Amino acid sequence: MNTFTKRYHPPGTAPGTLVASDSAVPLSIRLITYTDTHYAERILSDPIDMVPWLDAEATTWIDVQGNVPPDVLQHLGQRLNLHDLALEDVLNTGQQAKLEDYDEQLFVVMHCPSLDASGALQLDQVSFFLAPGVLVSVYGQAQDLFEPVRERLRHHHGRLRRRGSDYLLYRLLDLVVDHGFPVLEHYGERLDALEDEVLAQPTQQTLACVHRIRRELLWLRRLAWPQREVLSQLLRGDCACITPETRLFLRDSHDHTTQILNLVESDREIIASLLDVYLSSVSHRLNESMRLLTIIATLFIPLTFVAGVYGMNFGNNTHGAWAMPELRWDYGYPMVWGVMIAIAAGMLYVFKRKKWL
Incomplete structure (x- = not known):
């Protein structure tokens, strides 16, 4: 499972080096400027095109989505005076969430959890640059994360257009954090189904699914702790x-990150209890099988003794003082069968009374 799309430089690479990624998601650059009374949204093909639209009186949001070529990111950094080390961290994905202060700029790295078509966990890095009046967001996934925020900007819902770029950063961070709740709701439903399966008839596939969810919850825990920090x-x-x-x-x-951490810890405790229940269930089934085999073996012990006694080859001297009298009886053979059946039936009755069956 590739939870993270990780990209790192080879050892010895100079700091600030930008290396292209192999992502197939097409590049999209949106330039949004807004005030309380004005809103404009433009699709750019190159960061150079944004210069005529930068307005010192308006809040500017540059939303970059998809595979960002190094030259495009470098031009963006030059136009907005973004630090080279921060630009390097944008392309080197799979990092821990962090906050870095570059004088009048903030660089924030977060991770957005989501589920792919198969239900597996995916963690996508989202990077933010915050400066007075300007916010830049960069992420490489195909899903448009921030369309709900743009929709509110277009329709002037709430206080968003009356606030600055720092409030816009809060709204985007809150949106990224809140993506964890539907993911955890999905895990809650899967854990409920697994609990019923473990109690009914667990299989090796059940155990594999439990271990998979346990590993993904560990990733979520590692994600949520640094984001809360x-x-x-x-x-x-x-x-x-x-x-x-x-x-x-x-x-x-x-508070939302704290709630997510609490939900993750609760789900991890459920997973641990499911593992214990699975092991107990497997042990119980093994004990049931051993008990059945023991009962069968116990039933055949006296039957084997009777068959062994009457199976001795003493038929040559049937009239001697110590010869078996049953060998001369017309009903000796059915009598032996009757005795064996009576013994087996009596033992089964005793086992049933003691609730061993």
Whole structure:
């Protein structure tokens, strides 16, 4: 399972080196400028085209989606004075969530959880650059993550267009964090189904599914802890780009990450209990099989003794003092069968009374 799409430089590569990725997602660059009374959205083919549309009085959002070529990212960084190390981290995906302060700019790395067509967990890196009046978002997945936010901007819903770029960053961070709730809801449904399966008739496929969910929940836990730390750093007041009003809203996103962590821990406890139930169920089935075999063997012990006694070859001297009298009886053979059946029936009755069957 490739949870992360990881890309790293070879050892010894110079800092700030941008290396192209092999992603097949087409590049899309949206330039959005807005104020309380104005909204404009444009699709750009090159970062150079954004220069005439940059408005110092409006909030500018540059949303970059898909496979970003290094030259395009470099031009974007030159136009907006973005740090080379931050640009390198945009292309080197699969990192831990983090917050870096570059004087008047903030660089934030988050991860958005989602499920692919087979239901497997996918974690996609989302990078943000925040400066006064400007926000840049970069992500490589095909799904359009931020269309709900753009829709609210277009229709002037809420306070979004009356706030600055830091509030827009909060809305995008909150959207990324909230993607964890439907993923965890999916895992909750799968755990309920697995619980019924483990109690009814567990198989090797059940065990494999339990281990897969356990591994994916571990990835989610590793994702949520550093993201909560990022939001904690934004709440501390050390970042000049974040206004006190926006910090009040960031508390809500911080609470959401805490809820996600609590749900992950609860699901991990359920997974651990399912593993215990599975092992107990397998052990119980083995014990049931051994008990049945023991009962069968116990039934045949006296029957084998009787058959062994009357199977001795003493037929040459049937009239001696110590000869078996049953050998001369007309009903000796059915009598032996009757005794053996009576013994077996009596033992089965005793086993049933003791609830061993």
